[in-house]
Amino acid sequence: MTLEEVYYVSQVISTVALVTSVIYLARQTRLAAKSNVAQMNQARSVQLHDVMLKLTDAEFGPLFTSAIHGNLDLNDEQIRRFYFYAVTMLRIHEEMYRQSREGMIATDRWKTTARALAGAMTSPGYQACFSALRGSLDKEFAELIDEMIESSPAATSYDLAAEWREGVRRAISGGKEKKA
Numbered sequence: 609m610t611l612e613e614v615y616y617v618s619q620v621i622s623t624v625a626l627v628t629s630v631i632y633l634a635r636q637t638r639l640a641a642k643s644n645v646a647q648m649n650q651a652r653s654v655q656l657h658d659v660m661l662k663l664t665d666a667e668f669g670p671l672f673t674s675a676i677h678g679n680l681d682l683n684d685e686q687i688r689r690f691y692f693y694a695v696t697m698l699r700i701h702e703e704m705y706r707q708s709r710e711g712m713i714a715t716d717r718w719k720t721t722a723r724a725l726a727g728a729m730t731s732p733g734y735q736a737c738f739s740a741l742r743g744s745l746d747k748e749f750a751e752l753i754d755e756m757i758e759s760s761p762a763a764t765s766y767d768l769a770a771e772w773r774e775g776v777r778r779a780i781s782g783g784k785e786k787k788a
Contacts (some may be wrong), residue, residue: 649717652704668693673739673768678732694737698745698753701725703751726756 609617663669675690682690701721707777708718728734735757742750750782 620782623753645712648707648712652713655700659693659700662693676728676733678736690733691740694734695741697728698741700733702746702749705752706746709748714756722752722756725753726760729753729756730760 620670663672671682671686671690672693675686675694704713704718704721707713708721711719729738738753738757742753745753
């Protein structure tokens with residue numbers, strides 16, 4: 609084998625090694641990106657769950673229920689507590705909206721979040737907090753909530769305990785009873 613042939617063989621080997629390295633790095637980068645997205649999704653989930661668990665508090669849970677239904681008999685301190693809870697939820701959703709808009713949250717994940725937000729925005733309590741906060745929110749997010757409020761049915765009183773009991777009755781009967 610001549611020196612020139614050795615040179616060409618070494619060039620082929622180095623090219624194959626380079627292509628293999630690029631493929632390996634691309635695969636590693638893709639896996640790292642998927643891992644980062646999974647971590648971001650998990651962090652958002654934990655954040656929402658932590659805020660939602662506040663509703664299990666023996667004192668705050670009933671206050672929350674009264675506030676979302678627009679109970680005008682709440683005192684100033686109760687209104688303040690609910691307001692800052694609702695503001696926290698709205699700000700979390702605003703950030704998720706921005707991340708979705710920037711392509712950092714998959715469309716199906718945002719749609720699920722938007723449905724939950726739309727449900728919350730049917731309540732007079734959340735609407736009152738939104739009204740007070742609207743001017744400081746992302747303009748597009750505020751417009752989205754405006755659309756949710758305009759297209760939502762009139763607020764109805766939701767009784768979680770009654771809904772749960774009805775669900776248990778349906779489950780026990782084998783699903784034979786239809787929801788009214």
